[in-house]
Amino acid sequence: MAEDSTSVSGGKVSPLYRPGEVIIFKYEGNVRAEITGHQVLDGKLWLEARAADLTFLVPAHAVVGTEPKEVL
Numbered sequence: 509m510a511e512d513s514t515s516v517s518g519g520k521v522s523p524l525y526r527p528g529e530v531i532i533f534k535y536e537g538n539v540r541a542e543i544t545g546h547q548v549l550d551g552k553l554w555l556e557a558r559a560a561d562l563t564f565l566v567p568a569h570a571v572v573g574t575e576p577k578e579v580l
Contacts, residue, residue: 533570535570
């Protein structure tokens with residue numbers, strides 16, 4: 509069984525990726541988006557993300573990395 513980036517048990521979700529983080533995911537190349545939340549659909553975690561003016565769902569398994577937080 510492949511390692512998952514989540515823990516889904518009893519309706520509780522403990523995602524590895526938190527709101528406000530920037531992820532990089534596979535979609536016709538690599539796309540960067542900010543996490544705004546998450547949803548569990550059919551027992552699988554989907555990340556709610558935003559890039560520019562678009563909001564969409566990304567399957568957690570499509571994430572290939574995260575952007576480091578910038579230090580001011």
